[in-house]
Amino acid sequence: MRFWIKSDNLRCLQKGDKVKTVFKRTPTLKDCPTHYCPGCGHGIAHRLIAEAIDELGIRERTIGIAPVGCSVLAYNYLDVDMVEVAHGRAPAVATGMKRTNPDKIIFSYQGDGDLAAIGTAEIIHATHRAEQITVIFINNAVFGMTGGQMAPTTVLGQVTATTQQGRDARSEGYPLQISELLAVLPGAAYVERCALSSVPHIRQAKKAVKRAFELQATGATGLALVELLSPCPTYWHMTPAKAMEWIETEMTRVFPLGCLK
Amino acid sequence: MCGNEALAEAAIIAGCDAYFGYPITPQNEITAYMSKRMPEEGRVFVQSESELAAINMVYGAATTGKRAMTSSSSPGISLMQEGMSYLAGAELPAVVVNVMRGGPGLGNIAPSQGDYFQATRGGGHGDYRTVVLGPWSVQELVDCMPLAFDLADWYRMTVVVLADGILGQMMEPVVLQEKARRKLPSKEWALTGAKGRPQNIVRSLWLQEGVLEQLNYKLQAKYRQVQKNEIICEQYAVEDAEIMVVAYGIAARIVRGAVNKARQEGIKAGWIRPVTLWPFPAEQISKAADEFRMFLVVEMSCGQMVEDVKLAVTGKVPVVFYGRPGGGVPTVDEILDKIRQLTMPAKR
Numbered sequence: 001m002r003f004w005i006k007s008d009n010l011r012c013l014q015k016g017d018k019v020k021t022v023f024k025r026t027p028t029l030k031d032c033p034t035h036y037c038p039g040c041g042h043g044i045a046h047r048l049i050a051e052a053i054d055e056l057g058i059r060e061r062t063i064g065i066a067p068v069g070c071s072v073l074a075y076n077y078l079d080v081d082m083v084e085v086a087h088g089r090a091p092a093v094a095t096g097m098k099r100t101n102p103d104k105i106i107f108s109y110q111g112d113g114d115l116a117a118i119g120t121a122e123i124i125h126a127t128h129r130a131e132q133i134t135v136i137f138i139n140n141a142v143f144g145m146t147g148g149q150m151a152p153t154t155v156l157g158q159v160t161a162t163t164q165q166g167r168d169a170r171s172e173g174y175p176l177q178i179s180e181l182l183a184v185l186p187g188a189a190y191v192e193r194c195a196l197s198s199v200p201h202i203r204q205a206k207k208a209v210k211r212a213f214e215l216q217a218t219g220a221t222g223l224a225l226v227e228l229l230s231p232c233p234t235y236w237h238m239t240p241a242k243a244m245e246w247i248e249t250e251m252t253r254v255f256p257l258g259c260l261k
Numbered sequence: 262m263c264g265n266e267a268l269a270e271a272a273i274i275a276g277c278d279a280y281f282g283y284p285i286t287p288q289n290e291i292t293a294y295m296s297k298r299m300p301e302e303g304r305v306f307v308q309s310e311s312e313l314a315a316i317n318m319v320y321g322a323a324t325t326g327k328r329a330m331t332s333s334s335s336p337g338i339s340l341m342q343e344g345m346s347y348l349a350g351a352e353l354p355a356v357v358v359n360v361m362r363g364g365p366g367l368g369n370i371a372p373s374q375g376d377y378f379q380a381t382r383g384g385g386h387g388d389y390r391t392v393v394l395g396p397w398s399v400q401e402l403v404d405c406m407p408l409a410f411d412l413a414d415w416y417r418m419t420v421v422v423l424a425d426g427i428l429g430q431m432m433e434p435v436v437l438q439e440k441a442r443r444k445l446p447s448k449e450w451a452l453t454g455a456k457g458r459p460q461n462i463v464r465s466l467w468l469q470e471g472v473l474e475q476l477n478y479k480l481q482a483k484y485r486q487v488q489k490n491e492i493i494c495e496q497y498a499v500e501d502a503e504i505m506v507v508a509y510g511i512a513a514r515i516v517r518g519a520v521n522k523a524r525q526e527g528i529k530a531g532w533i534r535p536v537t538l539w540p541f542p543a544e545q546i547s548k549a550a551d552e553f554r555m556f557l558v559v560e561m562s563c564g565q566m567v568e569d570v571k572l573a574v575t576g577k578v579p580v581v582f583y584g585r586p587g588g589g590v591p592t593v594d595e596i597l598d599k600i601r602q603l604t605m606p607a608k609r
Contacts, residue, residue, distance in 0.1 A: 081455050081460055086317065101327075125310035
């Protein structure tokens with residue numbers, strides 16, 4: 001990303017200047033410092049969710065589920081009712097919430113360790129039951145909070161704390177494309193994979209996140225899931241800029257972007 | 262009605278909003294009954310993909326302030342322990358019915374009392390407890406359900422109804438009726454959407470130094486309140502007994518028969534039956550230990566509650582154990598023999 005600013009626009013604001021706000025914090029995003037690492041994608045994802053909630057006007061009837069992982073503290077940033085749950089169990093918890101509160105908007109926010117490893121059964125069965133819930137699935141190809149171990153979504157050759165020679169298909173298997181798995185189930189209302197790696201991709205991700213909430217708010221049958229390829233510069237051992245590039249050059253080859261259902 | 266169906270109907274009368282469960286013998290009648298009755302009442306029934314999912318569905322419904330329950334049998338209850346620990350950490354009310362079967366492992370589907378330790382010690386990770394009710398008849402099983410929901414809401418904790426394969430399958434006449442209930446506090450902590458109030462958060466993660474320690478002290482204080490206020494224990498023939506037989510659940514029913522027979526033979530026997538297994542009636546047993554010569558503890562296990570009895574008796578009098586594990590059910594005559602043996606040692 002590069003920005004050009006014309007030199008004749010460089011002038012200090014003066015009294016009487018008409019100022020137009022073109023960008024501000026969306027109300028559901030709290031005004032507080034972040035605990036995430038520099039270059040982490042969670043901040044972007046949180047913002048997209050908050051914007052979608054505010055634009056749809058559903059904040060007062062939305063309940064969120066924070067996962068186990070770096071984003072367990074998501075409730076520190078998202079100003080909606082939220083609950084912490086056991087690792088991977090969010091879709092089951094969401095089922096309990098939505099079935100007893102059909103008028104509420106229930107979403108879970110889950111990482112790849114949470115959703116694609118320990119919680120595989122829960123996400124597949126929640127989808128298979130066509131639960132009316134929204135799932136935001138953050139795929140950063142590693143376990144972040146525990147120290148950068150291999151995730152099911154770790155790409156071949158990727159060096160992690162538990163694949164120090166790079167992930168080898170012969171011993172560690174292949175990256176798990178769980179969105180493709182879910183998209184074939186009749187209970188999936190909507191499955192899309194987006195990336196948080198550039199402005200156009202983020203804008204597309206915003207549309208997808210909003211759609212995933214909108215479908216639930218309008219009573220569509222089935223589970224709506226948006227997978228977001230998200231940078232983890234810390235455990236990819238890269239600069240934030242390089243991490244964004246890596247999503248586009250490496251991750252999207254294994255996890256192609258687009259609407260899967 | 263069989264115990265399983267009766268307890269299910271009692272849960273509905275008690276205002277259970279949602280039931281989540283996974284089939285396992287010998288409690289399948291509960292799941293089947295709920296699948297029919299809950300939708301009839303406009304309430305929620307979900308057959309989950311596992312017991313792990315079932316307890317987490319309960320967790321989800323409980324966070325929104327709904328009365329939720331699940332039921333299972335021993336191996337399934339083991340799977341639920343993760344969720345039960347989270348329920349304890351997040352201080353959420355829930356009712357879990359365990360229709361115990363023989364273990365360990367897949368064990369068998371015969372009645373057992375082998376899960377006493379798991380139920381009364383918390384069962385999952387961390388310093389926590391659950392209230393454990395051990396009914397001995399289908400009627401008491403029925404009466405346990407509203408009590409379980411009320412205790413769960415009152416103390417914001419899990420209440421386990423510890424039945425067994427016999428109670429679940431046995432048919433007895435029951436009276437199903439709505440009873441006078443506790444006036445319960447409103448659930449201001451529940452997640453209902455942040456409308457006109459600040460955001461509510463239900464959590465069990467406390468990373469800041471000392472915060473989790475304080476939470477644990479708070480939980481312990483709550484547990485002490487439960488111990489102070491909620492113990493239920495029944496006794497028989499305490500006036501003159503030389504031997505007190507301690508048993509709970511269906512084993513206590515068999516013990517009652519044995520004690521009656523012993524009395525007919527002139528043996529001064531009595532029985533004590535804890536209905537709440539946690540909180541355990543330690544004080545009642547300790548008092549009894551001052552008056553009687555010995556205790557016999559009968560369980561359908563290799564001896565679990567006997568440890569609590571020994572802790573209560575503190576060595577004042579002998580505590581003898583008789584048990585049948587792995588689905589074995591002691592007969593009245595077996596227990597009677599044991600009572601005879603203990604009370605008339607000189608003749609043998």
